[in-house]
Amino acid sequence: MPRFVTHLESALDGTHLDANQLQTLHAGRPLWVKYDLPAIAAAVDRDIFATRDSSMFRYRELLPVGDVIQPVSLGEGNSPLLPCPRLGKQMGLENLFIKDESQLPTGSFKSRGLSMAVTMAKHFGVEKLAIPTAGNAGGATAAYAARAGMQAYVLMPADTPIVNMMECVWAGAQVYLVDGLINDCGRLLKQGIEPIGWFDLSTLKEPYRIEGKKTMGLEIAQQFDWKLPDVILYPTGGGTGLIGMWKAFNELRELGWLDSKNMPRMVSVQSDGCCPISTAFDAGERFAEPFENASTAASGLRVPVAVGDFMILDAVRESGGLALAAPESKLETWQYQSTQAEGISVCPETAACIGALEQLVQDDWIKPDEKVVVFNTGAAQKYVSMQVPDLPRLDAQGEIDWRKLID
Ligand SMILES: *Cc1c(COP(=O)(O)O)cnc(C)c1O
Numbered sequence: 001m002p003r004f005v006t007h008l009e010s011a012l013d014g015t016h017l018d019a020n021q022l023q024t025l026h027a028g029r030p031l032w033v034k035y036d037l038p039a040i041a042a043a044v045d046r047d048i049f050a051t052r053d054s055s056m057f058r059y060r061e062l063l064p065v066g067d068v069i070q071p072v073s074l075g076e077g078n079s080p081l082l083p084c085p086r087l088g089k090q091m092g093l094e095n096l097f098i099k100d101e102s103q104l105p106t107g108s109f110k111s112r113g114l115s116m117a118v119t120m121a122k123h124f125g126v127e128k129l130a131i132p133t134a135g136n137a138g139g140a141t142a143a144y145a146a147r148a149g150m151q152a153y154v155l156m157p158a159d160t161p162i163v164n165m166m167e168c169v170w171a172g173a174q175v176y177l178v179d180g181l182i183n184d185c186g187r188l189l190k191q192g193i194e195p196i197g198w199f200d201l202s203t204l205k206e207p208y209r210i211e212g213k214k215t216m217g218l219e220i221a222q223q224f225d226w227k228l229p230d231v232i233l234y235p236t237g238g239g240t241g242l243i244g245m246w247k248a249f250n251e252l253r254e255l256g257w258l259d260s261k262n263m264p265r266m267v268s269v270q271s272d273g274c275c276p277i278s279t280a281f282d283a284g285e286r287f288a289e290p291f292e293n294a295s296t297a298a299s300g301l302r303v304p305v306a307v308g309d310f311m312i313l314d315a316v317r318e319s320g321g322l323a324l325a326a327p328e329s330k331l332e333t334w335q336y337q338s339t340q341a342e343g344i345s346v347c348p349e350t351a352a353c354i355g356a357l358e359q360l361v362q363d364d365w366i367k368p369d370e371k372v373v374v375f376n377t378g379a380a381q382k383y384v385s386m387q388v389p390d391l392p393r394l395d396a397q398g399e400i401d402w403r404k405l406i407d
Helices: 037-043 046-051 056-062 085-091 110-123 136-148 162-170 182-196 209-223 240-255 276-282 309-318 328-342 348-362
Strands: 005-010 031-035 081-083 095-100 128-132 151-157 174-178 231-235 265-271 322-326 371-376
Touching: 031 209, 037 056, 037 240, 046 209, 056 110, 056 209, 081 209, 085 095, 085 328, 085 348, 095 209, 110 136, 110 209, 128 136, 128 182, 136 151, 136 162, 151 162, 151 182, 162 174, 174 182, 209 240, 231 240, 231 348, 240 265, 240 309, 265 276, 265 309, 265 348, 276 309, 276 322, 309 322, 322 328, 322 348, 328 348, 348 371
Parallel strands: 095 371, 128 151, 151 174, 231 265, 231 371, 265 322
Antiparallel strands: 005 031, 081 095
16 A cells, blocks of 8 residues: 555544645644554554664654655654653653754754655645744744745744744745734734645644654654653643654554553643643643733743644643643753753753653652653754853963863
8 A cells, every 4th residue: 555544534523534635724623644554554563664764754654655755854853862860860760861852954853744744735736835933843844845846935923033034044935024923923824825825834734744743752662662651741832742742652552563551641841931731721621722921932832822722632631641831930940950961952942841840750740760751842052042141251362370260
């Protein structure tokens, strides 16, 4: 069989849609990609993935491309799962890991979703891609559009980190700055769909970004030898990463490829500067209210409205996990702490996860011997507007008494 996709399915009401044509939303809500899992289990063995090249397309049977659709790829995937004994000890944990997505093309895990979305858009004959972004999704869209020979249009808040602006400009995308947030960008973008013929790559507004993000879950399973960890902490903006991983774990379970019975408890982490999901979780709601006056240095978390809110909250609850918000005022402290403990350049989004982790261990919600994975979703180096501490300046011509300077 060339590809194993059977159909697309409304995440809200289960309506089936044709997977052989371009689709977006159904009744304003996202779609799942569905596969013939028994046919996949009959056709491939899980051990085959280790024998293939390391891009995420090594899982092609479990992806919309199958054997027939040519990927638009920059070698994304296969990020290291790094043991963090020193940070773990500080947190009171014996088995802490960071999955370091900052090492992927364009410096964030966004490359996975956009590689897949651009691949499928190109397959269906799209020419003009448009995206509203809080930062990294724009950079990834620009890069994959260039890779595919397509034109990208990126709308971003005017105060987005400048590296995100420049990576779009360098790759030839047309960039528009908006005095507002990502949801305002999305609203303006909608007005260009009809007249310009844009295809909207917004988070969850087309079905394939989730499938790219799903490969983070497939990789964790493979890297842990098909035994899943106890807890996963994930910094949540639009939620595709968390939703995608939970989908991956369920598909692996149905395929019979997991050696462990337990499924990870999924923890959705936000900053208290923008936390619609944890607010809805605490209120016992399935849908989130728009978050007013969203403000956080973790630009990937500055998403006041998520079209897949119910998918995030369903995944968190089904897994026995939870959603919480870490205090914005301490993000920098946690960022320094984790980078200094392990040498991994932790982004502010992930710093929120470190704060959540500290809290959950203190609350005894995570036990000291549990296996815990935190996602480092992007590279700290992109946040160049961060305040530089006072650093000593040396006179190039002068004499220095180093013993006095360093005590
Ligand atoms: C986009 C982004 C997030 C949020 O990811 P979602 O899957 O949209 O929830 C977190 N961290 C970084 C660095 C991001 O770029």
